[in-house]
Amino acid sequence: MKTKPTLAVVGATGAVGTVMLDILTNREDVWGEIRLIASARSAGKQLMVRGRLETVIELTTESFEDVDVAMFDVPDEVSAIWAPIAASKGAIAVDNSGAFRMDPEVPLVVPEVNADQVKNRPKGIISNPNCTTLSMIVVIGALHQKYGVEELVVSSYQAASGAGQSGIDSLREQMQLVAGTEVGSVAGDHKNVIKDHGPFPASLALNVIPWAGSLKEDGYTSEELKVRKESQKILGLPNLKVIATCVRVPVITTHSLTVVARFKNKIDIDAARDLLRKSPGVTVLDDPSNKVFPTPADVVGTDDTWVGRLRASMDDENTLTFFVCGDNLRKGAALNTAQIAEVVAKEFKF
Amino acid sequence: MKTKPTLAVVGATGAVGTVMLDILTNREDVWGEIRLIASARSAGKQLMVRGRLETVIELTTESFEDVDVAMFDVPDEVSAIWAPIAASKGAIAVDNSGAFRMDPEVPLVVPEVNADQVKNRPKGIISNPNCTTLSMIVVIGALHQKYGVEELVVSSYQAASGAGQSGIDSLREQMQLVAGTEVGSVAGDHKNVIKDHGPFPASLALNVIPWAGSLKEDGYTSEELKVRKESQKILGLPNLKVIATCVRVPVITTHSLTVVARFKNKIDIDAARDLLRKSPGVTVLDDPSNKVFPTPADVVGTDDTWVGRLRASMDDENTLTFFVCGDNLRKGAALNTAQIAEVVAKEFKF
Numbered sequence A, B: 001m002k003t004k005p006t007l008a009v010v011g012a013t014g015a016v017g018t019v020m021l022d023i024l025t026n027r028e029d030v031w032g033e034i035r036l037i038a039s040a041r042s043a044g045k046q047l048m049v050r051g052r053l054e055t056v057i058e059l060t061t062e063s064f065e066d067v068d069v070a071m072f073d074v075p076d077e078v079s080a081i082w083a084p085i086a087a088s089k090g091a092i093a094v095d096n097s098g099a100f101r102m103d104p105e106v107p108l109v110v111p112e113v114n115a116d117q118v119k120n121r122p123k124g125i126i127s128n129p130n131c132t133t134l135s136m137i138v139v140i141g142a143l144h145q146k147y148g149v150e151e152l153v154v155s156s157y158q159a160a161s162g163a164g165q166s167g168i169d170s171l172r173e174q175m176q177l178v179a180g181t182e183v184g185s186v187a188g189d190h191k192n193v194i195k196d197h198g199p200f201p202a203s204l205a206l207n208v209i210p211w212a213g214s215l216k217e218d219g220y221t222s223e224e225l226k227v228r229k230e231s232q233k234i235l236g237l238p239n240l241k242v243i244a245t246c247v248r249v250p251v252i253t254t255h256s257l258t259v260v261a262r263f264k265n266k267i268d269i270d271a272a273r274d275l276l277r278k279s280p281g282v283t284v285l286d287d288p289s290n291k292v293f294p295t296p297a298d299v300v301g302t303d304d305t306w307v308g309r310l311r312a313s314m315d316d317e318n319t320l321t322f323f324v325c326g327d328n329l330r331k332g333a334a335l336n337t338a339q340i341a342e343v344v345a346k347e348f349k350f
Helices: A015-026 A076-088 A111-119 A131-147 A165-178 A189-193 A222-235 A269-277 A330-345 B015-026 B076-088 B111-119 B131-147 B165-178 B189-193 B222-235 B269-277 B330-345
Strands: A007-010 A034-038 A046-049 A052-055 A069-072 A092-095 A125-127 A149-157 A241-245 A255-263 A282-284 A305-312 A319-326 B007-010 B034-038 B046-049 B052-055 B069-072 B092-095 B125-127 B149-157 B241-245 B255-263 B282-284 B305-312 B319-326
Touching: A007 A015, A007 A076, A015 A034, A015 A046, A015 A330, A034 A046, A034 A052, A069 A076, A069 A330, A076 A092, A076 A125, A092 A330, A111 A131, A111 A222, A111 A330, A131 A149, A131 A222, A131 A255, A131 A269, A131 A282, A131 A305, A131 A319, A131 A330, A149 A222, A149 B149, A165 A189, A165 B165, A222 A241, A241 B319, A269 A282, A269 A305, A319 A330, A319 B241, B007 B015, B007 B076, B015 B034, B015 B046, B015 B330, B034 B046, B034 B052, B069 B076, B069 B330, B076 B092, B076 B125, B092 B330, B111 B131, B111 B222, B111 B330, B131 B149, B131 B222, B131 B255, B131 B269, B131 B282, B131 B305, B131 B319, B131 B330, B149 B222, B165 B189, B222 B241, B269 B282, B269 B305, B319 B330
Parallel strands: A007 A034, A007 A069, A069 A092, A092 A125, A149 A241, A282 A305, B007 B034, B007 B069, B069 B092, B092 B125, B149 B241, B282 B305
Antiparallel strands: A046 A052, A149 A255, A255 A319, A305 A319, B046 B052, B149 B255, B255 B319, B305 B319
């Protein structure tokens, strides 16, 4: 007899799927069956989850039979087709792709910020935000509750793994090509050593690239507009002013962002720091006199959003600035999806 | 008989001094004698400038005899003592250190922006701005002339060479340690491989560090306050609002910055781009439909400030944002010092 809901993990063999299996193994076990689903190419593979080997099955309409919650860690075009199919079979779909995030009938959920939105799902689909938005939004949400956010200026320092496994592989390969050379001291010498940029539009080792995603309106990239539109939707503030520049940096995993946030109310920087210390999902690491602050190297593999370098504006008492780091594969993707699914899991009684 | 002014280069053997000799060799030759000066330790070395080997002499009061212009590429504490000595011997001192930048009796000059200020030098000393300020200020200055800048939000992506030769050496060493490893995928694995951070407060290979300089008031670093106070002084706008976060990235040379700038007047983004195309010292590289934008790898070794990713704010018609790159050892240091000295050189008639 079934006592706990059945979970399907679609895209179990991908970069985010792999992290998901680790997360499902280590979090409180709210699931009955966990069914691993992937493309025909990966079907038959055996993967470890909760200490047991499970066999990956092929993504078909039948694979959703008796599934209560289906997570999707797959490309947009795969989610666009299969999340509605899962929902039509009675599963609640939690989608980590961009396919439904801006759909007004699909809630965009970060449990620490707007868990109540999971119920507003007329299509049976709940979306998980983009990794860059997720790397800062728990901190913004906590501050917003007290101070009322009105404007955000965001610059990102995004990791290679945001571009998938090929991003990681390409950066590792580029690192081996430039290490031990003098590359980076003379114009154009990157070109002589790094011939293949992988998924990036320029070499990434010993470089930074002010581009992530595809070109959208007014010269902004898709990634920059996601930060804007998803922040507006998650916070329920359609008129929130947001200006973002997304820059790729030679880091394997963990996105960092500088944020300047203007609020409706006056900010006391010590009170803001205390508020963040008490906020679920946030770790404050902010002791500038000892040069203590978060960096991606410290944050990778952890669940929280880490924040430091909190400073009040010298010009405007309603504005503060800070530096955040979040593991883009965990809170930025798999973890938040798992958290949403856990909120949904509580709805099931057997 | 002397027909051209005599130039002294103090700190000729350092990281910036080395670039300076290259710049003096390749620019229009406005100098008579070029005298190379360094600490006693380096005296006697022979260095190539203008195709000739010159012998480095020791820094003494006598070394400034008959010098018309003396450039200082030395630490703050050395400039603090020796620039006034050079001035007392009748030389005009052009100082690349931080010792005099905020002195109200010392002009802070960027020739494309405020060349007229070189004359206001009651102490006989002219200061060269910090490399981070210099990496953006030519672009800001050009836009300011037409639109009137009121507020800047700046996030930097600063190169290792901003911390001197030891910064370059440390990053190169760290790159060799992590290349070919899996470092960067698991929390704390940097620590097992990189034991020595060199001049940085954390490991820099496969990481970013939200810290440059020393701690100053209200949690800001010295580097962040330099961007603020130097921009205010160069533009002659003591009330300009500036909020900066300075972040070190694993790049050898060339600082990059994201800038959000609010102006008094409405911005037409195409007119702004055209204005920058016509501005001396600026190269516009901005074709997002072909993913064309500046990166440090392309800019290193060049003289201009490169700008791309120009976008109008979606919320405020007086605000625009862009990404700039500037070689921190050239325009950010040696080149701007040389340009100031060339403005001064025109004053001499023999």
